[in-house]
Amino acid sequence: MYQWEQELFDGTKTIFEKLKHPDTVVVFPVLDDGKIILTEQEQPGKQSFIGATGGRIDDGEDILEAAKRELLEESGYEASEFILWDTQHPTSKIDWVIYTFIAKGLKKVSDMNLDAGEKITLKPVNFDEFIELGTNKKFAEKEIIFKLLEAKLYPEKKEELRKLFNPKF
Template sequence: MNGTAGIDPLEERSLSGEQVFDGRLLKVWRDRVSLPNGGEGTREYIRHPGAVVVVATLPDGRLLFERQYRYPLRRAFVELPAGKIDPGEDILTCARRELREETGYEAAHWQHIGVMHPCIGYSDERIEIFFARDLRHVGHAWDEGEFLEILTLSLDEAEAAIHRGEITDGKSISALYRCLPLLRSAGC
């Protein structure tokens, strides 16, 4: 997949860059790049601090989901618990914090599953996937201005909701897919 001596023949190298927007969450950049054919091009992209998503199973095997309004698409979505990584924050610490804040649950066992890159065409965002089990309810701690509904679905119900187009959130679908072997072996 790579060229000789570890050099990727498709690599584009930055020649210069400028930040064109500096928001609270998103930073937009425009870079001038050297193309593989020797030409030059422009790339605009979003820098994102990264996030976590948690596939959490209750003792009865049901999965925790939340329903949350997402302003860019002007509607509520069913999705797995997730959230932004704070500067310098360890990814497991972030996953534990987000699960607790959003759902009110803590997990006794955690497993890092891997990483996904949800929007590779325009962002450097990465989402770290975690599997959490042996949950106990301790009460949520929502952020100011955060409004959620917590719901539970069996794995079969979640898969059916995906196929019916009721769950369309990419991070939730990807995380569930990555956790399927663990969920099935746990009898979910």
């Protein structure tokens, strides 16, 4: 946490506070058959959840390198293409950025290499199942729920998203 003195509109001053959280990457891998690899995860002190591969960006690490590392560690896949799909600051009270990628051109190169606090099962789903996750309370990637709900409501948005996740484009 850090604090700073801030001048207000009336000229008075007050102390503001903000938390610092390491920036994170989220990666949605797409198999050649069009299925999107999701994860079912367990972590100590949390309810199990459905999500994507991803995690913290290490100090000095580039966001793309972090995405590649997290994909490999949590799935055993490498990808030939990474598309930066979304970037968000999830809250104004925390200095934190979430970078969301779509990974295509997958190749299985190793077993998963999980941290001691992770239990992960890979769950490939089709595009329509992926869209439905926007209303699943266990879906952890809250930063993209709006995009999933928008695709569910508007056919043109769904087609845009379908093209983005198409492994052939």
